[in-house]
Amino acid sequence: MVKSSGKLESIALALFVTMFFSPVNNAFSLESAKNNQTHAATHDTSHAASNAASHESSHKTATTAAHGGSHAATHGASSSSHEVSGLSPEESLEKLLAGYRRFQTDTASQKDLKKAISETANSQSPFAAIVTCSDSRVPPELIFDANIGELFIVRVAGNVSEPYSVGSVEYAVEHLGTRLVVVLGHSKCGAVSAALSKLREGNITYLVHKIEPGIKDIIKNQAQIQDKVTVASKQNMKYQIMKLIESSSAIEEKYKSGKIKIIGMYYDVAQGIMTIENH
Numbered sequence: 357m358v359k360s361s362g363k364l365e366s367i368a369l370a371l372f373v374t375m376f377f378s379p380v381n382n383a384f385s386l387e388s389a390k391n392n393q394t395h396a397a398t399h400d401t402s403h404a405a406s407n408a409a410s411h412e413s414s415h416k417t418a419t420t421a422a423h424g425g426s427h428a429a430t431h432g433a434s435s436s437s438h439e440v441s442g443l444s445p446e447e448s449l450e451k452l453l454a455g456y457r458r459f460q461t462d463t464a465s466q467k468d469l470k471k472a473i474s475e476t477a478n479s480q481s482p483f484a485a486i487v488t489c490s491d492s493r494v495p496p497e498l499i500f501d502a503n504i505g506e507l508f509i510v511r512v513a514g515n516v517s518e519p520y521s522v523g524s525v526e527y528a529v530e531h532l533g534t535r536l537v538v539v540l541g542h543s544k545c546g547a548v549s550a551a552l553s554k555l556r557e558g559n560i561t562y563l564v565h566k567i568e569p570g571i572k573d574i575i576k577n578q579a580q581i582q583d584k585v586t587v588a589s590k591q592n593m594k595y596q597i598m599k600l601i602e603s604s605s606a607i608e609e610k611y612k613s614g615k616i617k618i619i620g621m622y623y624d625v626a627q628g629i630m631t632i633e634n635h
């Protein structure tokens with residue numbers, strides 16, 4: 357008896373929180389949309405509307421879903437939302453790019469980290485998996501203005517596809533519902549430079565061996581190539597995508613059937629600019 361009344365109280369509290377605080381989120385988001393002017397906000401809100409309705413309904417009863425749907429659009433508009441499960445690959449990409457636009461225009465969202473920690477305490481549903489380099493100038497959470505629980509990140513010098521990184525991505529797409537995978541290469545990459553100079557040094561040699569096959573032609577003709585590190589980094593990113601797909605039957609099946617999207621991006625560390633290279 358005590359138990360069931362406790363449950364009812366929790367449900368009532370949840371409903372109260374939803375109904376009472378949604379307009380607050382609404383106001384906050386409208387305010388931040390105003391501050392953000394047109395850039396990220398317009399894109400993000402229109403897109404968030406469809407996502408949010410689905411994530412809301414999965415967390416609430418059918419009766420509150422419709423109600424929650426209308427407010428949820430703005431909740432999703434701030435990137436502090438963690439309830440992102442159910443996003444399609446395209447929606448995930450839109451969300452990621454909206455975050456990047458906020459980063460680029462210096463309008464990163466305010467994040468309630470404690471709230472994010474408590475919301476993700478028991479589960480995670482990151483909307484994107486990012487495979488990128490360990491380079492300290494390429495921090496995905498900052499570049500994509502993401503909060504705790506939103507990005508599943510694999511970092512290894514040269515963003516190489518080897519069993520540990522492939523296994524990590526496999527886990528995200530198989531068990532966490534992640535439907536967007538990004539391999540993010542970058543300019544002035546030390547690992548790619550090491551491969552270009554055929555460096556053999558301790559365990560770095562293993563990384564170099566994973567990069568060399570994809571940039572063989574550049575290594576051979578590098579004297580004639582202007583900005584060879586940039587050219588090689590972009591080619592390495594594409595090569596690592598190919599290795600990622602061919603090293604995992606689970607990833608390959610999901611990719612070929614369109615259940616997941618795998619995209620190559622390139623980040624310029626001097627300009628702070630990211631481009632989509634391989635869509």
Ligand SMILES: [Zn+2]
Binds near residue numbers: 544
């Ligand atoms: Zn690098």
